[in-house]
Amino acid sequence: MTKHKKLSEWVREWAEWCQASQVHWCDGSSEENQRLLDEMTASGMGVRLNESKRPNSYYFQSDPSDVARVEDRTFICTPTKEDAGPNNNWADPAEMKETLRGFYRGCMQGRTLYVIPFSMGPLGSNIAHIGVQLTDSPYVVVNMRIMTRMGQAVLDLLGEDGEFVPCMHSIGSPLQPGQKDARWPCAPIEKKYISHFSETREIWSYGSGYGGNALLGKKCLALRIASYMAKEQGWLAEHMLIMGITNPEGKKKYIAAAFPSACGKTNLAMLIPAMPGWKVETVGDDIAWMKFGPDGRLYAINPEAGFFGVAPFTSMETNPNAMLSMKENSIFTNVGLTPDGDVWWEGIGHDMPAGTINWKNQVHDPASGQPCSHANARFTAPARQCPVIDVDWENPAGVPISAMLFGGRRPSTVPLVHQAFDWNHGVFLGSIVGSEVTAAAIGLKAGVRRDPFAMLPFCGYNMADYFGHWIRIGEAARDKSQLPKIFYVNWFRKDENGKWLWPGYGDNIRVLEWIFNRCDETVGADSKAIGLLPKKEDINTTGIESVAPNLDQLLDVNKELWLAECESIAENYAKFGDRLPAEIKAQFEALKKRLAE
Numbered sequence: 001m002t003k004h005k006k007l008s009e010w011v012r013e014w015a016e017w018c019q020a021s022q023v024h025w026c027d028g029s030s031e032e033n034q035r036l037l038d039e040m041t042a043s044g045m046g047v048r049l050n051e052s053k054r055p056n057s058y059y060f061q062s063d064p065s066d067v068a069r070v071e072d073r074t075f076i077c078t079p080t081k082e083d084a085g086p087n088n089n090w091a092d093p094a095e096m097k098e099t100l101r102g103f104y105r106g107c108m109q110g111r112t113l114y115v116i117p118f119s120m121g122p123l124g125s126n127i128a129h130i131g132v133q134l135t136d137s138p139y140v141v142v143n144m145r146i147m148t149r150m151g152q153a154v155l156d157l158l159g160e161d162g163e164f165v166p167c168m169h170s171i172g173s174p175l176q177p178g179q180k181d182a183r184w185p186c187a188p189i190e191k192k193y194i195s196h197f198s199e200t201r202e203i204w205s206y207g208s209g210y211g212g213n214a215l216l217g218k219k220c221l222a223l224r225i226a227s228y229m230a231k232e233q234g235w236l237a238e239h240m241l242i243m244g245i246t247n248p249e250g251k252k253k254y255i256a257a258a259f260p261s262a263c264g265k266t267n268l269a270m271l272i273p274a275m276p277g278w279k280v281e282t283v284g285d286d287i288a289w290m291k292f293g294p295d296g297r298l299y300a301i302n303p304e305a306g307f308f309g310v311a312p313f314t315s316m317e318t319n320p321n322a323m324l325s326m327k328e329n330s331i332f333t334n335v336g337l338t339p340d341g342d343v344w345w346e347g348i349g350h351d352m353p354a355g356t357i358n359w360k361n362q363v364h365d366p367a368s369g370q371p372c373s374h375a376n377a378r379f380t381a382p383a384r385q386c387p388v389i390d391v392d393w394e395n396p397a398g399v400p401i402s403a404m405l406f407g408g409r410r411p412s413t414v415p416l417v418h419q420a421f422d423w424n425h426g427v428f429l430g431s432i433v434g435s436e437v438t439a440a441a442i443g444l445k446a447g448v449r450r451d452p453f454a455m456l457p458f459c460g461y462n463m464a465d466y467f468g469h470w471i472r473i474g475e476a477a478r479d480k481s482q483l484p485k486i487f488y489v490n491w492f493r494k495d496e497n498g499k500w501l502w503p504g505y506g507d508n509i510r511v512l513e514w515i516f517n518r519c520d521e522t523v524g525a526d527s528k529a530i531g532l533l534p535k536k537e538d539i540n541t542t543g544i545e546s547v548a549p550n551l552d553q554l555l556d557v558n559k560e561l562w563l564a565e566c567e568s569i570a571e572n573y574a575k576f577g578d579r580l581p582a583e584i585k586a587q588f589e590a591l592k593k594r595l596a597e
């Protein structure tokens, strides 16, 4: 329980307004967790998996209308539309609150309101922040228990007047007396709202029980609200994995890396190096919060405590460390359920057992042409179960960041790796991040989708101001030489016949080696128009000799293609109009000038 007056008052008001039948303050204990899981199993919402296959793990299927984050139902409610920027759906804060208050009225009838106190980041870390989520979904509670540090210890830390981000959530599906509950209750798509009040640091989510729409600590707090707080307070909240890399001499560095979705962030975070003597350890796979430490370096924490990863095509081949992380104490949503009580998905590495139930709760017919597992099916697994979790992953002081990587899927134009000349040039590289999308996959125009800093769906304010914030972080550094070095990588380059030029996966350590050595300047680089590139002989191809001849193409900077790239960059920048920082414009002009030389 809590002595925090503001918190108890806030809970009391919402409980009354939503007409919840009872209020439960989550203590985070395993008994509480087990009781909720038992209740969901009894009601038919969840299935306990076979204890001998997948100990203490559970299976869920969502409603077909509730399978992913919904970007067009996600709102940034800043005082003016310009403050939200062209990167966000804006709504007037007062109007949005009025609309949602209407929806919330009576929305928890017949349901329990759970109060989830949670910390993003190790408890008490000066980089961490506390949130309190209200929800009527027990599924959300058990997921938040894996994804965050949650329970009584957080209330104790909050004391009588500690600061917290209020996170209001309802699945928007009241239950009348005698009414049979749906397996996955939620509101129809047009009644789903994921709203952020950046200025007042509040989150109001309604109608969805899935992933980032409902686990409000993740994208809503740790990225959208946190990015706004970070701008005000001089730190960084980024969509970045954090990994430790140790070289054969035992020297260790930490790297943070941002990639748009579907570029293998979780795979990179847990990479198994293909070169002997190298070691990679995981601090986080999705989000990094970074602050300057007393020594003037940037220190990062992973605000999360678990992985909420895409299951399909994760296998012992593609990512054994992820597979081992979810071998027990995990939750699976929208994958297949095998007759012997385990999970299955496309690309898991073995054939589907006959009689497997698909995510739509039907015995799966492979001849139907439909996948068994939804493409955005997820596992929720405790980070501590990752076999290569870093010793310092819970260090409240964070880990010092030596390098930052940006990247995307670019079959052409962008070389395997290049380094920024300096911080501002690195910010420019972040601002032009883009990834190839196929029209079939998400109903978008095929081509490069610009996703600056991989933050397009996650920046809680005008992205032009966000670029400016990055510039100011560089200015704020006490000692510029201590700032992380910035790189742009592209594992996805193809030849004229559409064949990958680079093997990727564990072989990416060969590129990381060059980056590692560039941080100490123990290896040289060629200065080109777009940045600093490796000399061919500085990429180690021992063991992948057949790839060596591809390096010419992989490291090629084609002026024609880059001039076309500049047009596409200009098109994207035009959205930001006058708000684009002068430093970014200057970087862009300088690039065009170098290309013309």
Ligand code: SAT
Pocket (backbone or CB within 6 Å): 068, 069, 210, 211, 212, 213, 218, 219, 261, 308
């Ligand atoms: O559903 S989440 O937002 O948590 C995951 C994602 O879409 O990247």
Ligand code: MN
Pocket (backbone or CB within 6 Å): 239, 286
């Ligand atoms: Mn993500």
